[in-house]
Amino acid sequence: MESKILEMFVPMTLKGLKITLGVFLVTLIASLPLSIIVARLRMSKNKIISFIIGIYIYIMRGTPLLLQLMFIFFGFYYVPYIGYAFSRTQAIFIAFILNYTAYFAEIFRGGINSIDTGQYEAAEVLGLSKVHTFIKIILPQVLKNVLPSIGNEVITLVKDTSLVYILGAGDILKAAKSVSNKYSAFSPYIYVGLVYLAITAVLTKLLAKIESKYDYYR
Amino acid sequence: MVLEINNLSKKFGDDTVLDGISFSVNKGEIVCIRGKSGEGKTTLLRCINNLEVPDNGSIKINNLYLFKVEDGSVHRAAKTELQMIRQEIGLVFQGFNLFPHMTVMENLMEAPKFLKLPTKKINSRAFELLKQLELENKCNCYPFQLSGGQKQRVAIARACMLNPSILCFDEPTSALDESTGNQIFKIIRHLSTQGIAIIIVSHDNGFVDKIAQKVITLSEGKIIVGK
Numbered sequence: 001m002e003s004k005i006l007e008m009f010v011p012m013t014l015k016g017l018k019i020t021l022g023v024f025l026v027t028l029i030a031s032l033p034l035s036i037i038v039a040r041l042r043m044s045k046n047k048i049i050s051f052i053i054g055i056y057i058y059i060m061r062g063t064p065l066l067l068q069l070m071f072i073f074f075g076f077y078y079v080p081y082i083g084y085a086f087s088r089t090q091a092i093f094i095a096f097i098l099n100y101t102a103y104f105a106e107i108f109r110g111g112i113n114s115i116d117t118g119q120y121e122a123a124e125v126l127g128l129s130k131v132h133t134f135i136k137i138i139l140p141q142v143l144k145n146v147l148p149s150i151g152n153e154v155i156t157l158v159k160d161t162s163l164v165y166i167l168g169a170g171d172i173l174k175a176a177k178s179v180s181n182k183y184s185a186f187s188p189y190i191y192v193g194l195v196y197l198a199i200t201a202v203l204t205k206l207l208a209k210i211e212s213k214y215d216y217y218r
Numbered sequence: 219m220v221l222e223i224n225n226l227s228k229k230f231g232d233d234t235v236l237d238g239i240s241f242s243v244n245k246g247e248i249v250c251i252r253g254k255s256g257e258g259k260t261t262l263l264r265c266i267n268n269l270e271v272p273d274n275g276s277i278k279i280n281n282l283y284l285f286k287v288e289d290g291s292v293h294r295a296a297k298t299e300l301q302m303i304r305q306e307i308g309l310v311f312q313g314f315n316l317f318p319h320m321t322v323m324e325n326l327m328e329a330p331k332f333l334k335l336p337t338k339k340i341n342s343r344a345f346e347l348l349k350q351l352e353l354e355n356k357c358n359c360y361p362f363q364l365s366g367g368q369k370q371r372v373a374i375a376r377a378c379m380l381n382p383s384i385l386c387f388d389e390p391t392s393a394l395d396e397s398t399g400n401q402i403f404k405i406i407r408h409l410s411t412q413g414i415a416i417i418i419v420s421h422d423n424g425f426v427d428k429i430a431q432k433v434i435t436l437s438e439g440k441i442i443v444g445k
Contacts, residue, residue, distance in 0.1 A: 122315035125267050126329035126376070127304035136328070140319045217319050218362040 002187065005179055009188050012175035013195060019171040020199075023161045027096040028154065034097070035104030036139070042109055053105075060102030066163050069095040073167050088167050096160075103153055111146035112138065144214040151207040158199050172196075220245050220306075220383045220415045221266070226275035228261055228439075235261045236272070237439035243432075245383065248406065248416040250426040253436035259419040262436070263386050266417065267309045268300065280306050280383060305333075308377030312388040314369045316361040322348070322372050323357045326379050333380075340379070347375040351405065367398035374405060378414075385409060386417045391425045403429055 042053040060068070073091035077083050086094065115138055123133035162173040176192035179185075221243040228236040235258045243249050251259050264270040266277060268284055271294070276286035282303050286293050295303055316325050323344060330340040348354045351371040361369055370390065377385055387406070391399040399422075406429060410416050420426050426433060435443040 116315075118311060118313055118315040119317065121269055122311060122317070124269065125304070125307075125309045126332075127301055127380075128329060128332050132332055137317055144319070217360040 001183065001185070005183050005185055005187055006191075008182065009175065009179045009191055012170075012178060013172050013192065016170055016172035016175040017195075019164065019169050020158075020161045023092055023096055023164060023171070024158055026093055027100050027157060030093075030097045031100040031104055032150075034101045036108050038101055038105035039108035039112060040134075042105060043112065056098075057102045057106060060099050061106070065095065065099050065160055066166055068099055069163060069166055071095075088169060091167060092164050092169060096157075100153065100157060104150065107146050107149045107153065108142065110149075111142040114145055115141055144217075147207070147211050147214065151204075151211070154203060154207065155200055158203065159196065219243070220280055221417070222276075222278040223266070224276045224278075226262070226265065226272050226277065228258075228265060228270065228272045234439050236265070239275070239436075239439075239441060241434055241441065243384065243415045243417060245415055246410050246413045247431050248410050248418065248429055249432045249434065250418045250420060250430035251434045251436060252419075252421055252423070252426050254421065257436045258439045259421075259436055260388060263309070263388055263417065263419050266384075267307060267386060268295075268303075279303050282306075305380045306382055307384045307386065308380070308382040309386045310370065310373045310377050310388065310390065312390075312392060314361075314373040316369060316372055316376070318361050321358050321360055322353065322364075322375075325361070325372060326376050329376070330379055343379060344375070347378055350408075351375050365398075366393050367401060370394065370398075370402060371405070374409075378409070382414065384415045384417065386419075388419050389421070390418060391420065391422045399425065 038053060038057075041049050042057065044050045044053075069091065072086060072095045073088065076091075077085045119137055119141070120133060123137050128137070161171055164171050165174050165177075172192050172195055176188040179188040219242050223242065224240050226236055226239040227234070239258075239262060241249070251262060253259050261270055265272050265285075266279075272285055274287050277284040278286075280303075282295065282299055283293065284295050284300070284303050294300075317328065320328065326344040326347070327340055330343070331337075345354070348357060351374060353368065353371055353375065356364060356368060356372070361372070364372065370393075374385075390402055390406070394402065403425065406416055406418070418426070418429070433443065434441055
């Protein structure tokens with residue numbers, strides 16, 4: 001029985017991994033740089049920009065990602081004037097990127113705020129431009145400070161990818177569910193749990209390696 | 219004259235921090251500004267370095283106006299002028315403010331590299347300064363690996379990279395022991411003999427008496443003694 005379960009589980013999971021890892025990677029690659037821009041806009045001296053970004057972050061953090069997925073896929077079509085029917089893949093990427101950008105932006109905002117004003121002043125008296133100061137002086141120090149918190153979110157993201165089931169996408173959790181339904185067995189859920197743990201183990205190791213890369217200074 | 223300050227005033231809210239300050243600094247001169255805490259010394263230094271915008275008066279650095287009020291309207295140096303002024307003046311912060319993620323050499327090279335000066339030229343300038351300040355074996359160290367005195371010397375070297383004609387120090391001896399303070403004294407003297415005007419904000423009377431060629435004493439934002 002168990003061998004039959006595995007026979008069905010393995011190929012389905014491998015296929016599901018493409019969705020799980022695809023959502024994970026695209027979200028990460030798009031939302032990390034976007035979140036730095038959003039964090040800067042949130043800190044803008046222009047009150048209107050800062051307010052609008054504040055509202056966006058509030059909505060993203062104040063409502064479940066599951067609801068956001070459903071709204072973008074099912075609900076956005078009915079929004080007057082701007083309504084549009086997104087495909088399933090588009091809806092998944094948009095919801096995940098918007099949601100994670102908001103969370104990452106708040107982490108970066110905290111990181112940027114933690115940098116001593118003396119660093120900005122030193123750059124200013126040396127005649128460095130604002131953009132150069134941010135990219136070469138501030139950002140590398142911010143990255144070191146925010147890495148542990150970003151790491152936390154990255155691990156959460158792996159598990160959040162399972163929410164795509166609501167739009168009918170076939171990720172690894174859906175694979176487990178299908179096998180479980182077919183054989184009326186619980187073991188596929190144990191196996192998929194092990195797959196999540198394996199992904200998390202690899203990421204934890206990778207994050208620790210990146211963190212140690214920043215250990216060269218204090 | 220490398221620096222001319224005329225009738226400079228600055229308020230923070232209702233609090234008048236600088237009130238009609240006027241003085242000038244000549245090439246190679248060592249000028250000390252002293253006064254109790256909160257009397258406006260650091261604000262004055264910050265105004266000269268464009269980290270604070272005055273409310274009134276004028277600041278002229280090497281014949282370029284950093285700030286002036288004329289016929290009631292405020293004029294601040296335009297971008298290109300400001301860049302020229304920035305190269306004429308350096309500041310060594312009280313807390314040094316070195317970039318912690320960069321080596322000593324990288325700290326020195328950052329501004330000239332940003333200005334796209336020839337690498338060969340800035341390399342030799344950096345080595346020359348590090349040698350002068352006895353830091354040549356610290357090129358690849360990060361700031362956290364240096365002592366307070368070494369950090370200050372790196373900050374001095376960094377401020378001197380673009381050959382400024384004025385170098386400002388905010389409380390240069392406050393974080394140093396006596397022997398390191400003496401070392402800084404010698405370095406400052408040496409820089410002034412090279413023609414660099416030095417402006418020092420300090421409440422260390424012993425240090426000021428020893429080094430100053432001109433002393434400006436501030437009280438409640440006004441110059442009470444200038445000699």
